[in-house]
Amino acid sequence: MKQKIEAFLDLVRQRNGHELEFMQAVEEVAETVIPYIVNNDIYHGNNILLRMCEPERVISFRVCWADDDGEIQVNRGYRIQMNSAIGPYKGGLRFHPTVNMSILKFLAFEQVFKNSLTTLPMGGGKGGSDFNPKGKSENEIMRFCQAFMTELCRHIGPNTDIPAGDIGVGSREIGYLYGMYKKLNNEFTGVLTGKGVTWGGSLIRPEATGYGTVYFAQNMLSLKKDSFKNKNVVISGSGNVAQYAAEKAISLGAKVLTMSDSSGFIYDSNGIDMKKLEYIMNLKNVKRGRISEYVKNYPKSMFNKGEKPWSTPCDIALPCATQNELDENDAKKLVSNGCFCVSEGANMPSTKDAISVFHKSKILFAPGKASNAGGVATSGLEMTQNSLRSHWSREEVDEKLKDIMLNIHNSCIEYGKQDDGYIDYVKGANIAGFVKVADAMLAQGIV
Numbered sequence: 404m405k406q407k408i409e410a411f412l413d414l415v416r417q418r419n420g421h422e423l424e425f426m427q428a429v430e431e432v433a434e435t436v437i438p439y440i441v442n443n444d445i446y447h448g449n450n451i452l453l454r455m456c457e458p459e460r461v462i463s464f465r466v467c468w469a470d471d472d473g474e475i476q477v478n479r480g481y482r483i484q485m486n487s488a489i490g491p492y493k494g495g496l497r498f499h500p501t502v503n504m505s506i507l508k509f510l511a512f513e514q515v516f517k518n519s520l521t522t523l524p525m526g527g528g529k530g531g532s533d534f535n536p537k538g539k540s541e542n543e544i545m546r547f548c549q550a551f552m553t554e555l556c557r558h559i560g561p562n563t564d565i566p567a568g569d570i571g572v573g574s575r576e577i578g579y580l581y582g583m584y585k586k587l588n589n590e591f592t593g594v595l596t597g598k599g600v601t602w603g604g605s606l607i608r609p610e611a612t613g614y615g616t617v618y619f620a621q622n623m624l625s626l627k628k629d630s631f632k633n634k635n636v637v638i639s640g641s642g643n644v645a646q647y648a649a650e651k652a653i654s655l656g657a658k659v660l661t662m663s664d665s666s667g668f669i670y671d672s673n674g675i676d677m678k679k680l681e682y683i684m685n686l687k688n689v690k691r692g693r694i695s696e697y698v699k700n701y702p703k704s705m706f707n708k709g710e711k712p713w714s715t716p717c718d719i720a721l722p723c724a725t726q727n728e729l730d731e732n733d734a735k736k737l738v739s740n741g742c743f744c745v746s747e748g749a750n751m752p753s754t755k756d757a758i759s760v761f762h763k764s765k766i767l768f769a770p771g772k773a774s775n776a777g778g779v780a781t782s783g784l785e786m787t788q789n790s791l792r793s794h795w796s797r798e799e800v801d802e803k804l805k806d807i808m809l810n811i812h813n814s815c816i817e818y819g820k821q822d823d824g825y826i827d828y829v830k831g832a833n834i835a836g837f838v839k840v841a842d843a844m845l846a847q848g849i850v
Contacts, residue, residue: 408437415456422505424726428512428751429456431758435830436837439818451841455515458508460484462558466532468550470543480551482530482558482566485511488843491562492528493518493779495569498576500535506726507531510569510750514779516836517772520811523783528564530555536571537691548579556584561592561789567782568597570725573643573688574609593789596782605785607800608778613647613748614801615777615808616721616769620746621655622812623767623828632656637717637742639663640724641687641694644748644775648721649680661712663724664694668712671697671704716740723748731756738764747771758829765825773811773832780807811835 415429433452440446462482470476481504484492494514497507507529515527532551536544559566568577577597584594591603598604607614617631624630634657638645641662649659658674662683671679682700686692698706713720713733720742722729726749734757737745744767747753751771753761761768781804788794795803811832818838819831 404438404441407441408433411437411453414453419456419508422508424505424509424751425512427727427755428509431755431829432512432516432833432837435827435833439834439837445845446841449845451844452837454844455486455837455840456512458483458485458511459487460558461504462530463504464554466534466547466551466554468543468546471540476547478532478534478547480530480532480554481507482555482564483507483511483528484558484564485527485529486515486840487526488840488847489519490524490526491560492564493525493567493782494528494530495567496572496576496580497529497531497569498534498536498571499531500533502531502533509726513750513772515840516833517776518779518783519836519839520773520814520832521776521780521783521807522810522839523780523807525565525779525783525786528566529569530566531569531572534571536576541575544576545579548576549583552580552583553587555580556587559584559594561594561786565593565782565786566595567779570642573597574599593786596785598785603785603789605781605788605800606795606797607804608781608785609643610647610650611781611804612644612775612778613649613723614651615780615804616644616648616723616746616748616774617651617655618777618805618808619769619774619812620719620721620744620767622809623744623746623769623826626826627767630655631719634658634718635660635716636719636721637661637712637715637737638721638723638748639668639712639728639752640722640749641683642723644778645721645723646680646684646687648723648748649675650677652719652721653677653680657719660717661715662694662697663712666693666695667706667708667710669694669697669704669706670712670715671701673703713737714740717742719744719746721746721748722752724752725749726751727754729753729757731760733757734760738766743767745769746774748775750775762827762829767826768828769815770829770832772836773815773828776811777804777808780804
């Protein structure tokens with residue numbers, strides 16, 4: 404079996420060997436899915452997984468915009484339309500200086516499996532730009548978003564490709580992008596998700612990824628007759644996902660000890676309660692400040708400059724920042740300090756070696772393609788509301804989100820339960836996500 408897996412990976416490396424993040428994502432899937440393919444004749448010999456590794460379409464374009472000094476700036480824009488077997492392409496837009504083809508392809512590839520797991524009719528895609536919103540004025544961000552959409556609008560549509568937000572693309576950017584799309588196409592349509600509630604958005608959408616991450620962890624804990632109550636929780640990040648993961652964990656009775664950004668992390672031994680979290684939300688979302696400023700307002704806390712929070716003793720860890728933020732040494736520290744549950748809020752935040760540590764230690768570990776699927780699931784619910792010209796209450800959307808996360812959890816158990824009773828959620832998520840897409844691709848022929 405190892406030879407079959409390596410032969411497959413060699414084929415993918417011939418075209419994509421320089422794209423490290425993409426190859427990391429493909430390798431993780433191949434190791435669990437190829438044995439399943441070999442044991443199921445319906446998939447064997449059809450090169451389904453190889454076809455899933457090749458994007459249906461890759462779009463790269465120039466984005467020219469004028470800064471406040473009148474200087475012309477040039478950025479690169481991208482859209483990876485990965486797979487549309489079960490629905491229109493669906494996935495976020497990321498604005499960050501690290502954005503490149505490898506990162507977007509890995510995100511799009513993961514998105515295919517994640518969207519499949521939700522059971523909603525959504526294919527996988529991803530896009531973005533190397534534009535950095537940090538330090539830019541409101542007008543500069545608006546001009547960039549309008550220039551970006553001027554080209555992107557040719558390639559998206561409510562039944563073709565429905566982008567959403569991601570790192571660097573929040574409600575402000577979605578508003579500017581949607582306004583330009585509406586102007587260019589002269590129609591009010593559900594072509595972007597994450598919209599404002601007053602103009603086609605869904606309640607719970609901003610909270611959904613963070614809430615879903617906690618709901619998934621809650622489902623894992625419930626199998627062990629356990630819960631978040633009185634647990635110490637360590638969270639990385641302080642953006643949208645981290646904020647609402649913290650909010651939901653606190654509401655379930657947990658003590659949140661840390662949050663972070665690229666400058667370092669804060670540790671509050673008394674716990675970050677709702678009032679303190681409100682301060683962080685205002686600091687990050689309104690003032691666009693750094694997490695280090697938290698210590699000025701709460702002097703009993705500590706700021707650890709340039710460090711990650713994984714050395715902090717905890718029961719539950721929620722990595723909610725970015726890819727590959729948690730490595731093998733970090734994983735060993737977490738396990739040795741008593742952590743027994745990890746639920747990924749970011750996309751692929753744990754390295755392959757870190758995941759190996761978690762599996763060897765037999766702790767509960769949820770991969771991002773399963774545990775952070777709440778965001779895209781609620782985007783799917785927003786698409787449904789747009790199509791129905793309807794609007795659901797907060798309670799209705801939250802209940803649907805809980806049901807979707809429970810169904811994803813159950814699918815992971817179906818394909819990931821081992822002979823000794825341990826649940827390999829990585830294997831379960833990969834196979835469950837693969838089966839739905841593969842069946843659709845077989846039914847639609849070689850296209």
